[in-house]
Amino acid sequence: MKLKESLVSIIVLSMFITGCNIENTKKEDVIADKATQQKTMTKVQNDVNEIMNKDYNYVVKNMGVPYCTTYYISADSIKKDIDTIEKLNKVTNIRLVYPKYTSDNKMEKSALYIEINKNKVTEVENYDFSTRDINKESYNKNIDIIIDKYDEKEKINLKDIKNIDLEKFKDEDKEKIKKIVGNKNPNLEAYTKNKDEAYIMSYLLKDENKNESKVLTIFIYRNKIKEVKILDREKSINAIKNYLLK
Numbered sequence: 001m002k003l004k005e006s007l008v009s010i011i012v013l014s015m016f017i018t019g020c021n022i023e024n025t026k027k028e029d030v031i032a033d034k035a036t037q038q039k040t041m042t043k044v045q046n047d048v049n050e051i052m053n054k055d056y057n058y059v060v061k062n063m064g065v066p067y068c069t070t071y072y073i074s075a076d077s078i079k080k081d082i083d084t085i086e087k088l089n090k091v092t093n094i095r096l097v098y099p100k101y102t103s104d105n106k107m108e109k110s111a112l113y114i115e116i117n118k119n120k121v122t123e124v125e126n127y128d129f130s131t132r133d134i135n136k137e138s139y140n141k142n143i144d145i146i147i148d149k150y151d152e153k154e155k156i157n158l159k160d161i162k163n164i165d166l167e168k169f170k171d172e173d174k175e176k177i178k179k180i181v182g183n184k185n186p187n188l189e190a191y192t193k194n195k196d197e198a199y200i201m202s203y204l205l206k207d208e209n210k211n212e213s214k215v216l217t218i219f220i221y222r223n224k225i226k227e228v229k230i231l232d233r234e235k236s237i238n239a240i241k242n243y244l245l246k
Contacts, residue, residue: 030061037064041098044112048124055119056089059096066096067111071147075245078145083237085149090119145244147190154184155204156216158230166228174223177201181216188215190240197222200240205230219243 032040040062043050051059060066071085072093082088094116100108115123161180169176181203191199198221205214215236219227231239 031064032062034064036062041100041112044124045126051114051121051124054121056094056116059114059116059121063098065151066114067099067151068097069149070095070097071145071149072143073145073147074142075144078237078241078245084234085237088147088237089116093117143193145190145192145240147188147240149188150185151187154187155206155212156181156184158205158207158214161205161216161230166230169225169228172225174218174220174225176225177218180218180228188236190244192244198244200243202236204233 031037040050044063051062071088072095073088074092077091078088082091088094096114096116098112098114100110100112110126110128113125113127114121115125164180166180169180184203186201187204188202189199190202198219201218201220203216203218204212205216206212207214213233214230215233217229217231217236217239218225219229229239
C-alpha cells in the first residue's frame with residue numbers, strides 16, 4: 001500500500017463507490033468536527049478500549065474518514081449481492097489507517113491501524129508506515145482480493161480526458177498511465193495476492209457540475225495495460241469481481 005502525504009479534511013461520511021452529498025446525508029452519518037476527531041484519536045492512543053468492538057460507522061463518525069481503508073476479501077464473501085463498498089464493510093476484514101499529525105498539521109511517521117472484522121473493531125495498533133506496509137506474508141490464505149481505498153481529495157476533470165483515445169493504450173506498459181492521469185495517485189487499487197499478475201487502478205472523475213458519478217478504471221495484467229474504461233461509479237465493485245475472479 002502506497003501511503004500519500006495528504007491531510008484528510010472530509011467532513012461528511014463518503015464512500016468511494018456510492019458517494020453522497022450533504023443534502024442526502026442522514027444526520028447520524030455526519031462526522032464529528034475536527035476537534036472531536038483529535039480528542040478521540042488521543043483517547044484511542046491512550047486506551048484502545050475506547051473503540052474496541054465498535055462498528056465501522058462509529059469509528060468514522062468519531063475519528064473522521066481514514067487516510068486509507070484496506071479490504072481483505074474472500075471469493076465467498078463477495079457474492080452477487082455484494083456490489084458496493086458499504087456492503088463490504090459488514091462482511092469482510094477491514095484495516096483503517098489514521099496517520100498522526102503534529103500540532104502544526106504535519107504528518108508524523110506513524111499511524112493508528114484499526115482492524116475491523118465483520119463490522120466490529122478487533123485490534124488497534126500503532127506502527128510506522130514502512131514497517132506496517134502490506135506484504136504477502138500478512139495475507140490470509142483465504143483472501144482472494146485486496147482493495148485499497150484512499151481519501152477522495154485527488155480527482156481528475158472529466159473534460160481533461162474525454163477527448164483522449166483510451167483504446168490506444170491497450171497493451172502498452174503501465175507507466176504510460178501517466179499520459180492520462182499525470183502524477184495523480186489512484187483513489188482505489190484492487191488486486192489479488194499476486195499483484196504482479198492482475199490489478200485495477202481507479203480514479204475519480206468530476207464533471208463541470210462537480211458531479212463525481214464516473215471513474216476512470218485501468219485494468220492491468222503483468223505490467224501491461226489491458227483496458228482503460230470510464231465506468232459508472234456504482235459499477236466499480238462488479239468490475240473488480242469480474243476481472244480479478246475470472
